[in-house]
Amino acid sequence: MxxxxxxxxxxxxxxxxxxxxxxxxxxxxxxxxxxxxxxxxxxxxxxxxxxxxxxxxxxxxxxxxxxxxxxxxxxxxxxxxxxxxxxxxxxxxxxxxxxxxxxxxxxxxxxxxxxxxxxxxxMRPMAFHERGLEEPTVSLASLLHGSSAPIGGTTSLRVTDYFQAIESSGFPGIKDQPPRLRRGLLDAYLQRVVDRDLPEQGLAVRRPETLRRWLAAYAAASSTTTAYSRILDATTAGDGSQPAKSTTISYRDHLTQLWLLDPVPGWTPGRNPMTRLQQAPKHQLADPALAMRALNLSARALASSTGSQMAGPMFESLATLGIRVAAQAAEARVGHLRTRNGDHEVDLVVEGTEGQLLGIEVKMSAAITAADGRHLRWLREQRPDDVVDLLVVSTGQQAYRRPDGIAVVPLALLGP
Missing domain, CATH: 3.40.50.300 (P-loop containing nucleotide triphosphate hydrolases)
Known part of the structure; x- marks a missing residue:
């Protein structure tokens, strides 16, 4: 290879x-x-x-x-x-x-x-921009540093191509395999975590099925700030039994040590603190393909009524992976913003080394409206001296800048 x-x-x-x-x-x-x-x-x-x-x-x-x-x-x-x-x-x-x-x-x-x-x-799984499916035309680092370069470029990729990329995985040895083998390898990856990797970390998994249910519940919470108590509730077995809270905390800690969980922390301003911000993490697995397998979903399911409720969260997971890879290269950190009463939230906030901010919304839509940028405009109003740019990541085919100053960029065209 x-x-x-x-x-x-x-x-x-x-x-x-x-x-x-x-x-x-x-x-x-x-x-x-x-x-x-x-x-x-x-x-x-x-x-x-x-x-x-x-x-x-x-x-x-x-x-x-x-x-x-x-x-x-x-x-x-x-x-x-x-x-x-x-x-x-x-x-x-x-x-x-x-x-x-x-x-x-x-x-x-x-x-x-x-x-x-x-x-x-x-080191994370391969971001979308690293998979060779499209040549990016917009640099996240340039946006973060307030570059005045024009926003442009086109792609022929559509939402179903992103669904296929999610299913294919960002693990280099898996992503190009035939579909049946790829599914088997991802299933084996998750099984190895349960059977071997966690015991090597000192966690004896007495009830493997309970751990698998917890992983599926965590996967279902991808791209959300769902409370861990609700994830625990979703782990209940068909007989009504539920693992102890201490057991699931141990799962979480050990899976984090294996780098399998990759939650996005709540953003905390480095200067001029903002009040009323929620600090709960936004849940993500290391690779959205693992979430898909834990939930037994496919690209076809995401495009149908069978799995459509997970289509948006999975697209956000794919976008988040790429943005974190690009942000790390730019020496930036990534968080998410949500006020305590939920009246404002920004999917991702990228903060540079000098405190400059790039606000990002992820929309599984080809057509972006003014309403899609309202939380970004709110962030700019709150931090006018720090926000250097605002971005909506879409599934459209054209990169452009809206009259309100917000850049709209298809995920396929966004690179480091």
Whole structure:
């Protein structure tokens, strides 16, 4: 399989020129190893028994002179993290260490946080703009920095193409497989989480079916701020039994450690705080394709009455994935905004390094009206000195700017 260039490639090359150690974090199958191997001169694979046994005997042995050292799946031997930290303290040069991990170490591993020594970089599944389906014409970074470049471009992609992209997955090894195999691989991915990954994290799943029901309930809450108590209520089995709250909290914590849950936090202004903002996270799985499989939905179902209620949330999940990938490359953070009484909400707020704001609404519609931008205009009224641009991400075919100043861009045309 040919390597597909990722937005994070540019980030990684820039940071390796400055940082002695960079850790690539993200869920299994996201492409961390393939991306890191392209930059490594020596590779230690800690999921391989021979490599792990050697370094168990001497965790500092990998630090031999010359080039970039990759420690793949480092969390399987947490002692090497501390070895890297010590090497950085001793004056390791830029680009010396790359670490990849698909989980944070289990509780009690005793590793140092690495703060100030090891730079962590999140790697997510492939965004829509990384899949080669269309050439983006609008840069999120330019919008965030107040670029006066005109908004333009056209695409032939329609809403059903986005549904197909959601179903196809952003995992590089899965997305181009035949549909039947792809579904099987995604099902196996979720099954492995239950049967193997969570036990490795120290969570004994005594009732796997209960966890699967909770995952389906979480998936059904995608792109919403549904309270965890309501997700728990939706986990009730056919016999009326319900897992304990402490059990589902444990699910949530461990699935987050596996990078499988990727909620969008409530946006908190870095300056001039706004009152009455809700801080509940907006729920997202790492890849919307996993949500689709947990709910047993397909692209065809989203386009029919069978699954139409999830079409909007799933499109927002796909858009959110791409916006977070692009925002990270622009050194920006992403949150969502919702007032406590629910009278105003903005799907995504991208905040740059100087406090500049880009407000984003995601609409599964080709035709955008003035009503679709009312919450964005409200945000601009509240923060006139900080809002540099406003954007509606659509399923239309034309990128343009409305008379009220709001940019309307089809998801296919939005890139980093």
């Amino acid at each position: 040919d390597y597909a260039f990722r937005t994070i490639d540019r980030e990684l090359d820039e940071l390796l020129a400055m940082a002695p150690a960079v850790a690539l974090d993200g869920p299994k199958g996201v492409g961390k190893t393939a991306t890191a191997q392209r930059r490594a001169d020596a590779i230690w694979s800690l999921d391989r028994a021979a490599d792990k046994s050697v370094l168990e005997a001497d965790p500092d042995l990998f630090d031999q002179p010359g080039g970039t050292v990759l420690l793949d799946e480092w969390q399987r031997l947490p002692a090497v993290w501390d070895s890297v930290r010590r090497a950085v303290d001793a004056g390791a040069p830029p680009g010396r260490f790359l670490l990849t991990g698909s989980a944070t170490p289990a509780a009690g591993a005793g590793t140092h946080s690495g703060a100030g020594r090891i730079l962590s970089l999140r």
